[in-house]
Amino acid sequence: MKIAIVGAGYVGLVTGAGLADFGHQVTAIDVDADRIAALQQGVVPIFEPGLDELLSRNMAAGRLVFTTSFGAAIAEADVVFLAVGTPSRRGDGHADLSYVYDATRKVAEHLDGFTVVATKSTVPVGTGDEVERILAEHRPDADVLVVSNPEFLREGAAIEDFKRPDRIVVGIEDERARAVMTEVYRPLYLNQAPLLFTNRRTAELTKYAANAFLAMKVSFINEMAELCERAGADVQEVARGIGLDRRIGSKFLHAGPGYGGSCFPKDTLALVRTAADHDVSLSLVEATIAANARQRFLMVDKIVGACGGDVSGKTIGLLGLTFKPNTDDIRDAPAIDIATMLMERGARVVAYDPQGMAAAALVVPGVVMAEHAYAPADNADALVLVTEWNEFRSLDLARVAGVMRHPVFVDLRNVYRREEMQRAGLRYMSVGRPDAEEPRP
Template sequence: MKITMIGSGYVGLVSGVCFAEFGFDVTCVDSNPDIISRLKKGEATIFEPGLDEMMIRNIKEERLFFSTDLENSVKEADVIFLAVGTPSRRGDGEADLHFIEQAADQVAHAMKDGAVIVIKSTVVVGTNSRIRERIQKQRPEIRFSMVSNPEFLREGSAIEDFMRPDRVVVGVEDERGRETMRKLYRPLYLRETPLVITSLENAELIKYAANAFLAMKVTFINQVADLCEKTGGNIQEVAQAIGMDKRIGSKFLHAGPGFGGSCFPKDTRAFAATGLRYKAPQQLIETVISINEERKVKMGERIIKAAKEKNTDTVAVLGVTFKPNTDDVRESPALTIIKVMQEAGLTIRAHDPEGEEQAKKVLDNIVWCSSPYEAAKGAGVLTIITEWNAYRALNLKKLAELMPSGKIVDLRNIYKPEEFQDIDLDYISIGR
């Protein structure tokens, strides 16, 4: 089978490379010639561990191709994936489907009879049906199948998530679509990966409901952390114990500065907006969104308070990406936290192993540093916002020399308070 992946961003590129690794011929399409030029040279346009090596191998074995020519890439494709962006729409939080609709129109004019069209982008319930009707109006004479196949890739571990997923969700309407998706994911079926075959609507809802629930879990443990601070509790011990309950599970129970990234913020907003549109309000998720935005501001205020206590106007920030092992800063808590500190007149010296280039596009007046220790020079407060491995074993004595009698504000609970007993640094963390 020949696969064409429309959209070579995070989801499209990772998915395309992984399908090529399965042995399929894959062409990834993007309208940006600079992106395609880099990809053809084997240069991954996103930071994702292991992606470069897998991409180069499949290019050399002539299974993976890149193109700006959508029409020619689509016309012989058996399966056409739509993996374009669905950002939040300004004003109401709904998903902006402009790029999906635009791609669908282009595909409609070029696709062959019998093609299977798969929406991999995160879309609100009813989108697959609307796209099917849109294509049918333009090509009433042609047969095609519509499939919903939402992605569940975590940035930083996306290849592992694709190759060894908890489940693969497929929404179908006909037997052609069902059997095509079975063939595509057959390598995973041999590993006994559950293949959930359901309706288009269910597949769309599953994606949003899953992300909304996980965002709610993160927000819950953050609020429990606040309670621990007021009562003398320890959030790590509390989270560990409640996570042992199989009904709850241990994942996403790590207190921090709030969730960010390309999925949770926009997906919770779209899920809440969908509930309002269908007059089935998702009040829990509406509250989750509000609490999460407030938390990022409160974390900034916590650091400002620490700076005032130390009579300093300079703060070292370690980590600006929304999570480690990615260069993605979209809706990262660090962005809000830094802007809150800047509004209070603080100077920011920052370091991030991979996120500096992307952060420079959205942050101004930052002193970018080549190492955590360079960032600490001249700072009275150092805060850890992203839990990169590079920050997990810092030389605390060296930090104390660089910022005498300074303060560490650890928003990820990387360190234990007892590690600072003989160090000339004050230490505060979350929920302990």
């Protein structure tokens, strides 16, 4: 099949490369000429494990090309995927759909023959109706169907998720679209990936519901972590105890500084705003958002407490700046807020991240960016593990303790055990476990 992808960002690149690897002929379109020029030279603008190799392989095979021109790519396409950004709209938290609608207008200009326009972008319920209206307004003669096909890609594991998905959700309003979308994903038949067809609005809402539910699990276990600390329980054992229940599952039950990234923060907020537009109160989702915001303050308080109640004039080392490992994405990353709040309290912050320092330097210019994982510990009053990159999981703890001014290690991801920290001479604090030195109430 001939497929056009509008938007060469994270979702567009992974989707385009994945579909090309299935054997489809894919053209990825973006209005950013510099980005397209870089991609044509094989330079990938984002870090995603395996993506550079997947792109280069399919570009070399002639199945994947990049362009700034909508013309021929849209006219020849059997399916056009809209994969542009939908950030939170400044001021009210609604999803900003201007990029989706602008892309729709450009697509409309070049439609030729029967075409399916599939929305990959995360959009509020009812967006497909407006996309359909715009297409009809600009091209009343076009034979075009609009479907919703939300992505469910985890940053850091997106290629695996695309090729071996838990499910593929497709919202349709016309049975002709079912045959087209079935053919798009036919190569996944051997993997037995469930292809779930719904109506369009259901598909749109499914994406938001999934992200909100996962975000609730994160905030729930973080609230349990605070209770565990005060009651002398171990949140990791609590998480294991409830996660073994197949009705609950173990995923997203890891206590820490809270969720971040490009999806959960904006999608939970957009869902609440959409619900309000329909006179519905999503109190659980609202509480999730509030708990996640509060968690960052609690983590800063934990760090300050580990430093004797005051970080003014002290050096705090941070390990990790991205919102999760295996990505260069710092959007809504807990580490960024933590670094900012520590500096506001007078601390000097030194940080290292394998992929996120260039982006972080633009938003927290006061943070000193280090050259390697041990540099933030040098003469530090506390070292804080914020993002659980693999290279932070097996540090030479004796080396860490030996270069610190005060050997204090605050583990916000519960990567280490208290016993190994104590053997290395480090005072250790974690999240939701009875390993803080303060006495129990």
